[in-house]
Amino acid sequence: MGNDGGSIPDRRDLVRSKKKAEAVDKANQTRARWGFCALSKRRLQEPVVSCALGKLYNKDAIIEFLLNRDAYGDGENICGHIRSLKDVKTLVLTPNSAPAASGTxxxxRTLFVCPLTYKEMNGLTPFVYLRTCGCVFAAAGLNAVRSSPPESQGEPEKDTCPNCATKFTHSIDCIPLNPSADEEERLRELMAAQRLVEPVKKSKKRKAAAADITSEPVAKKSAVPTISTASNSLRSTLALEEAKRKANMSDAVKTLYSSQELGRKETFMTRGTFTRYA
Ligand SMILES: [Zn+2]
Structure with a gap:
């Protein structure tokens, strides 16, 4: 077929070219995911952070997003699950020191490599980061040097980071970077489960703090009932109770405001569930 002026492409030609286009598209997506910030779409530049879902971001883009959640149009879709800098981990990356081929x-060019295997972090091999210390490895490289057997059951296995010696638990601290759809689903569930535990702790603290603040007015209140018991009229007792309740309520409201004032001292670095559960 060719150059005879009468060639008509058949189905095979069309399908093949479509597949080729898809492959090019996929390669571009892979390059974008591993070399560019998922939020700002700028080239990855250290400090690079990752979230509970293993996406890669430039830290400055995340800070910009946290200061103004509308800074990027589709920010909420991409990283709406990031509430504060506590929800991301700064990655410890190994720069690719191999000289770039001329003319490319x-x-x-792949920016980072695995410090163990020197495999390039370009999406062809799975990479992971450790939630505990942020060190990044090729999954295969990390598995090869694991101190605990991968198949161990029952007791949660404790491993040591081969880069910085921080202890970690493989099953929960090892987060795949740019995971597959299935893995991302698992990470989402893990994140949701961990967040269910988080706010409970904080609201308990808040309640305890509120109790401390209100304990004083409550003590004052206990002195009052002698007056109400002296009164024979039930109605006046009720009225007194009501007045007392109101007075107490305003105290409670005051403490609420004061605790909010305390809350305002926190920066965007620590802002998160406090405001949400306030
Ligand atoms: Zn480490």
Missing amino acids: DPTE
């Missing part, structure tokens, strides 16, 4: 597009 600098944006094509």
Whole structure:
């Protein structure tokens, strides 16, 4: 077929070219996911952070997003699950020191490698980061040096980071970077489960703090009933109770405001569930 002026592409030609286009598209997506910030779409530049879902971001983009959640149009879709800098981990990355091949597009060059295997972090091999210390490895490299057997059951296994010696639990602290759809679903469930535990702790603290603040007015109140018991009229007792309740309520409201004032001292670095559960 060719150059005879009468060639008509058949189905095979069309399907093949479509597949090729898809492959190019996929390669571009892979390059974008591993070399560019998922939020700002700018080239990854340290400090690089990752979230509970293993996406890669430039830290400055995340800070910008936390200061103004509308800074990026689709920010909420991409990283709406990030509430504060506590929800991301700064990654400890190993720069790719191999010289770039001449004539290649600098944006094509892989930025980071695994410190154990020197495999390039370009989406061809799975990479993970440790939630405890932020060190990044090729999954295969980390598995090869694990101190506990991967198949151990029952007791949660404790491993040591081969880069910085921080202890970690493989099953929960090892987060795949740019995970597959299935893995991302698992990470989402893990994140949801961990967040269910988080706010309970904080609201208990808040309640305890509120109790401390209100304990004084409550003590004052206990002195009052002698007056109400002296009164024979039930109605006046009730009225007194009501007045007391109101007075007490305003105290409670005051403490609420004062605790909010305390809350305002926190920066965007620590802002998160406090405001949400206030
Ligand atoms: Zn480490």
